[in-house]
Amino acid sequence: MVKEQIKTENLNLWFGSNHVLKDVNLTIYEKKITAMIGPSGCGKSTLLRCFNRMNDLIDSTKIKGQVLLHDEDIYAPSAQVTQIRTRIGMVFQKPNPFPKSIYNNVAYGLAIQGKHSKHEISQRVEQSLKDAWLWDEVKDRLHESAFSLSGGQQQRLCIARALANNPEVLLLDEPTSALDPQSTAKIEELCVNLKNQVTILIVTHNIAQAGRISDYTAFMYLGELVEFGPSDQLFTVPKDSRTEAYLTGAFG
């Protein structure tokens, strides 16, 4: 029995007068990989950013509807945005490590909480780097700049950094679009491996990638959630003609 992790109810979002998300009702299942696909500008990244309230950073954002993390509305006035963001981690399109050492990058999330001992932090840093398959490559140079790593390593460092907070959900916003095929393959494998410990939501332009790694796929078009379902079904027998058109390359 799969459990629900995140659920949106009639989620609408505007940037100023631009209606970006229209009545999105989507359920994300626990410890599964859900891929969000669709042509550029369809709102998939915006939807992803609703889940950790990153859209709050844009002044003109207006949101209606609910986003429930288990049964808790993350947009409720009593919700604490910093706490939500430690429970729902995020990895961005371009690797964006801080201009700090490898160690301090991973330790950052715990250090700002200010309630972990040094020993605890160093253990979690090691564990997170291991979980992100980076430990063996960096264990001898933890105090070098994160920018001494290759692009693929930097992206895995960003994953380790997000994992250090022990999140329930990991949001990945086109995490491999800036990487070479080999690094991409490694991160895809890593995602499949990580779903034992965390729910993964991945936005991707790469339909093949969605097919390779995801359990569920959501297809979005012009701000609407057109179709959602188990990936094997959605990719083989799409119900909506727009999904089929996109998958066969008619647009996008």
Next chain:
Amino acid sequence: MIVRKTKNSLGIAILGLMLFFTALFLIVFLARIFHMGYDVLSWEFISSPPREAMTAGGIYPAIIGTFWLTVVSIAVALPLGILTAIYLVSYGKPRWFVQIVKIAINTLAGVPSIIYGLFGMAIFVNLMKMDVSLLAGSLTLAVLALPVIINAAEEAMRGVPHEFREASLALGATERQTILRVILPTAFPNILTGTIISIGRVAGETAPIMFTAATFYSRRLPQSPFDEVMALPYHIYALMTEGTHAAKQVPIAYGTALVLMFLVLSISAIAIAIRYKIRKTRKW
């Protein structure tokens, strides 16, 4: 093709010529000061007070005075400037208010330095009863340095890639933690650049300290922030305009200028070294 090549060569030649003239002015300028001032330099010159109505002796009290004026004014202006920049960059609302503050800052940057002197005298010396003192002069110089430091800090903070801020917030950091732990450390080397420029300006200014801090002649060092001080630029001014022994005073003035330049360069060099070290550890 030939026409384009010729145009290209001509362009480079003109740029080279401009560079040559710029460098020439600087070299002639430095050579002149060095040549005129070198003869009076001695250990005694930098370690003893002036004697015989400024016609002999050294400039030690002025070196110390300028050193303290510079250090205290930067120590006041740097935190104030950084805090202002943080407000402008991260919290500044509403927009119109930020615009007014920025116009005020830029206007402040264009005010002639003698006006700062008058302002300092009216506010710090008279109204706040600090008298003519190291403190009053330092505060006046701090006001003068403030616009440069604010602008440098603001530019530096705006130059920090947006991705760093997003990454920090996405890890559950508050806005304050993001500023203190990510944005400021990343921007700091460039803030230092603005500070280096300010150091040169502050150490060399005469007008702002004329009514607020400087004294022509003092055999002893300042004992507290409320003492008057001698200062190098003001000492040069005094040597060139006061007294009756021009033949003896002019070389001392050039020697003082040389020391002032050396002092500014050393303070800048230290700041540049610090910046270099930070940049190396926080490379991105």
